Amino acid sequence: MKLAIMTGVVALLLLALIFELLRRRQLREKYAVLWLVVGLVTLPLGFIPWSLDNVSSWLGVASGASLVLFLAVVFLLIVCIHLSWEASRLEDETRSLAEEVALIRAELREVRERQGELEAGAEDARAFRAGTNGRTVGIVTQRDGKAVVGER
Amino acid sequence: MNADKRVLIIIPAWNEAGSIADVIAEVRDVLPAYDILVVNDGSTDDTERVALAAGARVVSLPYNLGVGGAMRLGYRYADENDYDIAIQLDADGQHDPRYVPKLIDGLGEARLVLGARFAGEGDYQVRGPRRWAMTLLSRVLSRMAKTKLDDTTSGFRACDREIIRLFAQWYPVEYLGDTVETLVRVIRLGHPVGQVPVAMRQRTAGTPSNSPIKAAVYLGRALITLLLAINRR
Numbered sequence: 001m002k003l004a005i006m007t008g009v010v011a012l013l014l015l016a017l018i019f020e021l022l023r024r025r026q027l028r029e030k031y032a033v034l035w036l037v038v039g040l041v042t043l044p045l046g047f048i049p050w051s052l053d054n055v056s057s058w059l060g061v062a063s064g065a066s067l068v069l070f071l072a073v074v075f076l077l078i079v080c081i082h083l084s085w086e087a088s089r090l091e092d093e094t095r096s097l098a099e100e101v102a103l104i105r106a107e108l109r110e111v112r113e114r115q116g117e118l119e120a121g122a123e124d125a126r127a128f129r130a131g132t133n134g135r136t137v138g139i140v141t142q143r144d145g146k147a148v149v150g151e152r
Numbered sequence: 153m154n155a156d157k158r159v160l161i162i163i164p165a166w167n168e169a170g171s172i173a174d175v176i177a178e179v180r181d182v183l184p185a186y187d188i189l190v191v192n193d194g195s196t197d198d199t200e201r202v203a204l205a206a207g208a209r210v211v212s213l214p215y216n217l218g219v220g221g222a223m224r225l226g227y228r229y230a231d232e233n234d235y236d237i238a239i240q241l242d243a244d245g246q247h248d249p250r251y252v253p254k255l256i257d258g259l260g261e262a263r264l265v266l267g268a269r270f271a272g273e274g275d276y277q278v279r280g281p282r283r284w285a286m287t288l289l290s291r292v293l294s295r296m297a298k299t300k301l302d303d304t305t306s307g308f309r310a311c312d313r314e315i316i317r318l319f320a321q322w323y324p325v326e327y328l329g330d331t332v333e334t335l336v337r338v339i340r341l342g343h344p345v346g347q348v349p350v351a352m353r354q355r356t357a358g359t360p361s362n363s364p365i366k367a368a369v370y371l372g373r374a375l376i377t378l379l380l381a382i383n384r385r
Binding site for chain 2: 095101103105106
């Protein structure tokens with residue numbers, strides 16, 4: 001009887017933890033169902049550990065507890081494999097993001113340089129116009145985007 | 153025939169501030185018509201600033217991804233900016249840019265041309281397990297490609313538009329994946345691969361790894377990479 005109380009209490013705590021994490025939205029929905037099912041299965045098993053004895057003897061396993069242990073190990077292995085798969089996928093995604101950031105930064109640097117050149121060109125033109133006093137001077141933008149000062 | 157093509161030299165660099173300026177200067181000197189892109193692979197030193205000052209274009213990854221990661225970014229840049237030919241060259245100065253025109257000439261009949269270190273020119277040598285691994289790789293890959301490939305792990309290579317597009321989307325980050333696996337994929341897709349003999353130079357900075365344990369690990373990883381690459385569809 002002591003055993004049933006111990007395992008039952010553990011199952012309850014587990015279920016409470018899962019529920020709390022779900023309530024606070026710390027677990028993604030795709031994992032939520034999985035963990036809720038796990039919690040709901042362990043709860044009755046916790047309070048009545050011998051309930052599986054019939055099934056286990058039919059499978060050739062000596063006691064229900066061993067069967068639960070075996071299933072737990074298999075389940076945890078699958079979860080581990082799933083998590084490494086998930087981690088690989090996330091690495092792939094962050095890699096793409098890193099590339100994107102690098103390309104955007106390079107482009108930003110180029111745009112800034114070009115803008116700096118344009119502003120310097122405009123500055124020169126203004127100074128030039130002030131100096132030439134009355135003659136028509138304009139900024140001719142060349143194909144490569146660099147501003148040059150020219151007379152019309 | 154390749155005079156009017158746009159060529160991009162991609163140099164992956166990770167903490168190469170010591171040698172990158174000389175490499176860029178030499179490439180600009182030998183190949184003034186080509187654009188140079190340094191892919192700064194999350195360096196913690198001055199690589200980015202030095203490369204920019206030397207007159208190269210620079211794309212900087214926010215953290216270190218490894219050669220494969222840096223190269224995919226390089227090919228993405230080449231793809232997005234419509235380059236016809238991309239050349240991959242190491243930042244440590246061991247690849248002589250004078251061989252680049254020869255690599256490009258090889259692109260006539262092949263889509264991907266490797267600069268091979270064992271194919272006669274120069275006196276590049278390796279021994280022990282590392283040598284066995286390289287021999288095995290070149291035997292298997294030569295048979296697959298139906299042409300002689302002496303140096304499959306060479307990081308000195310040239311490729312055309314089609315391969316740039318492929319590498320921009322797919323380029324493995326794993327160790328050795330960047331050389332061996334890409335080669336297997338290109339051969340599998342039916343693209344012709346060729347090689348041009350090149351001489352290697354001493355690295356201007358950094359030392360090559362020589363410990364026998366590292367060499368044995370290299371052999372193991374080469375085998376695993378090859379097995380996985382061949383069994384992928």
